[in-house]
Amino acid sequence: MLILILSFVGLMLCGLPVAVAMAGGSLIYILVSGSVPDIVLAQRMISGIESFPLLAVPFFILAGNLMNIAGITGRIYNFAIALVGWMKGGLGQVNIVGSVIFSGMSGTAIADAAGLGSIEIKAMKDHGYSTEFAVGVTAASSTLGPIFPPSLPFVIYGMMANVSIGALFVAGILPGLFLTALMMLTVAFFAHRHGWGGDVAFHWGRLGGAGLEVLVVLAFPMAVWLAVKAGASVNVAAITAFVVLLALDWRYNFSAVLALMAPVILIGGMTMGWFTPTEAAVAAVLWALFLGLVRYRSMTLKTLAQATFDTIETTASVLFIVTAASIFAWLLTTTQAAQALADWILSITSNKWVFLLLANLLILFVGCFIDTIAAITILVPILLPIVLKLGIDPVQFGLIVTLNLMIGLMTPPLGMVLFVLARISKLSVERATMAILPWLIPLIVGLIAITYIPALTLWLPQQMGLLK
Template identity: 75%
Template sequence: MLLLLGSFLLLMLVGVPVAISMAVASVLYIVLYGVAPDIIVAQRMIAGVESFPLLAVPFFILAGNLMNSAGVTGRIYSFAVALVGWMKGGLAQVNIIGSVIFSGMSGTALADAAGIGTIEIKAMKDHGYPVEAAVGVTAASATLGPIFPPSLPFVIYGMMANVSIGALFMAGILPGVVMTLLMMITVAAFAYRKRWGSDAPFNVRELLSAGMEIVVVLMVPVAIYLMMRAGLSMNAAAGIALLVLLALDWYFGFSAVMALMTPVILIGGMTMGWFTPTEAAVAAVLWSLFLGLVRYRTMTLSTLAKASFDTIETTASVLFIVTAASVFAWLLTASQAAQLLSDAILSITDNKWVFLILVNLLMLFVGCFLDTIAAITILVPILLPIVAKFDIDPVQFGLIMTLNLMIGLLHPPLGMVLFVLSRVAKLSVERTTMAIVPWLVPLFLALILITFIPAVSLWLPQQLGLLR
């Protein structure tokens, strides 16, 4: 175990990518100790990605890229400005609301930071906000992406922990709302302290229009449900609702109704049993193509090709990490690392809450050094048996793990959101890190609530019958 972990950490310290570090450390361990035939590396790597739920990964990545290339990001931003831009610290509030909406399409923090985050930082700088404030709120709001459904980390966690991905998606909604409110309160506090004004005039017409768009979107699932109660089939009810929505969108000239429908389609479709989370990813891609090619007509063959190639590149890197981490995690288990860690934790405490505090500290530390996907793939097989001993619901633990690792994305040395925003804002990594620090307060408050109040995560899936 010392050789396995030591060689992995050494390779990372000298700058070798995470996936290659794990693969080289695994091969070195197998060759030197002969614990298994060399062919086992290839077999474990293939087994690591031979999973139906993992098909959701490239499709959700593609959906986020298509939304960016179709100009949907800009429409979401304009809608958020009409909704909350008139508040004090308006563009900071817009930043948060825009991330909430965009998270229902991409499922990744990086897509949020690189997509709508780019627009938000430029707008805040143009309106006189300090660049550090723009970077800080963008980084904090980007963590909402993997908490609200759909979520790529939830897909990986559900596969590794053998937990319902649909239950994980539903469990993320209430914590996501809590995080959004905490961030908006933080913005209000900064606005009061630093005397930030509003960034858009209070326009009753625009506010009513934005409110009407929300009402129209929310009425779609209600209308489908009522039509089904009246005897129509699910497909017929959905078809009629979509036609009426298109007619309203055309007649009133809404700016973002069709974009706002994306999370409604995904969440509503999974809740009503129309499709599995993996099929929901395909539905997101089809809806993105419809918006870009038919409704808004902003997507060209070149932008479609660019989105496709970006997806191939991102998917390849994600799945390479999964394959390397699956071998590494298997060797950690074979070398009794899981049992050693379990014995060490149980020798320290037999209290569930103390265990959760220790696990939070561990994952906050790991999140600063390991890629999110790699961390989930490695830690789940090690920690889940201990979680079961303490009778902690694995769905709640999935929320705890994901939020910890999202916070890790904001820290050096390997925080990818940190580096993306540093490049976008043209700030040094050091200044970007200091800009993010104050915005960790609402994230840690949300983490405490999710950790110590299980109902925050489990109430909604229990009401929907996804958990016992």
């Protein structure tokens, strides 16, 4: 156990990437111990990615890239301006609302930060906001992406913990809304403190137009539900409502109705059994292609090819982390390291609330040093047996793990969102870190609520029959 862990830590301290350090540490352990045949390293790494749920990884990444090149992010941003730009701290509120909408297709914090971040930070600087405030609110709002469905970390966690990915997706809705409210209140606090007003003039026509688009989106599931109650087939009702929606959008040229429909289609499709959560990733790609190639015609073959190559590059890096983490996690289990750590934690406390506090501290610490996917792959085999033994719902624990690791993405030394936004804003990493610190407060408050109020996470999936 010591050889495995010390090899991993030593290689990381030498400056090697986390994935290489995990694979190298595993190989060193196998060579030194002689207890495991060399071929097992390759076998376990290959089996680590031979999983149907992992098919969602490249498709969710591709969906986010397609949204960026198709100009859908700009439409979402303009819609958010119409909806909340008139509030105090207007573009800060727009930043948060835009991230909520964008998360309905991308499912990753980095895609959110890179996609909307470049638009939002420039616009906020042009309107007189400090670069530090723009970076802070953008970093905080980008963490909402993996909390709202769909979510790439939920896919990885669901695969590792053998938990329904659909239940995880639905469980993220209420916590996501709660975090959104906390962040909007934080923007309002800064606006009051600095005397900021709105960034666009209040106009009933503009607000009414945005509100109408929201009502059109909400009318879609309501119309399907009413038709089913009246005796119509679910499929016929949904297809009819969808055709009517497309006709209305073509007739009135709505700004963002079809972009807003993405989470409705994905969650509704899973609820009605049209596709599995993994297949929902394919549906997200098809929807992005439809918007970019057919409806908005803003996508070219050149930009499509570029998005595809970007997706291949990102997917390769993500899956390499998964393969390296899978052999490392397997060795942690076979060497009884995971069991020893679990026994040590249980020797400290058998109270589930105290355990959740310790688990939060551990995951927050790990999230500052290790990539999200790798952290999930390593930590879940260690902590899940304790979670089940103490009677904690694994779906709730999935939200706790994900939010902790999203906070880790904002903090040095390995916070990818931090580095992306520092590059976009041309701030030093040190200044970007200081800008992000105040935004940890609403995130920590949200984490405490998700940890100690199980109903916040579990009520909605229970009402939808996804949990007992």
